[in-house]
Structures are given as structure tokens and as C-alpha cells.
Amino acid sequence: MSDPYRSQQAAESGAHSAPTSTPAPGHNGLAVAALVTGIASLLLLWLWFVGIPLALVAIGLGVAALRRARNGAGRRGMAITGLVLGAVTVVLAGILIAVGVSVLNSDEGKDLRSCLNNAQTQQERQNCSNRFNESVDN
Numbered sequence: 001m002s003d004p005y006r007s008q009q010a011a012e013s014g015a016h017s018a019p020t021s022t023p024a025p026g027h028n029g030l031a032v033a034a035l036v037t038g039i040a041s042l043l044l045l046w047l048w049f050v051g052i053p054l055a056l057v058a059i060g061l062g063v064a065a066l067r068r069a070r071n072g073a074g075r076r077g078m079a080i081t082g083l084v085l086g087a088v089t090v091v092l093a094g095i096l097i098a099v100g101v102s103v104l105n106s107d108e109g110k111d112l113r114s115c116l117n118n119a120q121t122q123q124e125r126q127n128c129s130n131r132f133n134e135s136v137d138n
Contacts, residue, residue: 030065031075034058034082041089045096052093058086108135 041054062083069076103109115128 028065028068028073028075028079030061030068031073031078031082034061034065034086035078036082037061038082038085038089042085042092045089045092048093048096051089055086055089055093058082059090062086103136108132111135 037054038058041051041058043051044054045051062079065073065079065082066076069079104113109132112128112132115131116125119125119128
């Protein structure tokens, strides 16, 4: 049985050789992790406290996987895809936050906050929400 980490000369002499420091082509676990976290961050963006941190992790793993791929580890496409998905998630989160802040700072948003602050019961809070939805729809 042959050992893939031993050279032919070392196999003939019976000596063991140390494995190389660069991973074998196609064995870039960081690229797979970047891709998985990038996809998860995009799917979980609506849970901002999960999606945004996952996106940042995907970006970091993507950069590390690209460095490893440059040294011959392979799966460069997966690393780039994970990096791009993480970046897209961050951009989308920024847009959604900006839209949310602008809506809440609008006159309708100020009216909603005022109404909710003065509401005493759950039914009054629901009425505030219904009026806000009607004013935004119009």
C-alpha cells in the first residue's frame, strides 16, 4: 500500500518524509466555509443580528481562502463566491437600515412613535400600527 505523503526515494529507504505545508489541490476548507457562511448570511439577513455577523465572517473566510488558493490549495471560485455573497449581504443590510431609518424619521414614523408612547392597551397599539400602515400605503 502506498503512502501519498512519502516520496519514492523515502519509500525505498524506509524513511518517512514530512508532509508539505501547502494543502493538496482542491482541499481548501476555508473556501467551503466562506461559501456556506455567505449563503447563510444572505438567507438570514432578515435576522440582522445573525445575518450581518455571518456576512462579516464570510468576508474574512473568503479573503483567507483566496490567500490559501493563491498558494495552490484550489477552490478559488468558492472563495470568491463566499466573499461576494458576504459583501452583498452587508450592502443589502446597509440599504435596509437606511430605508428603515428614513421611514421612522418621516412624519408618519414620528406619528407612530407618539401614538405608541401614548397607547395604554394592546388594542390601542394595534390601532396605531394599522393607522401607520394605512398612511404608508397612501
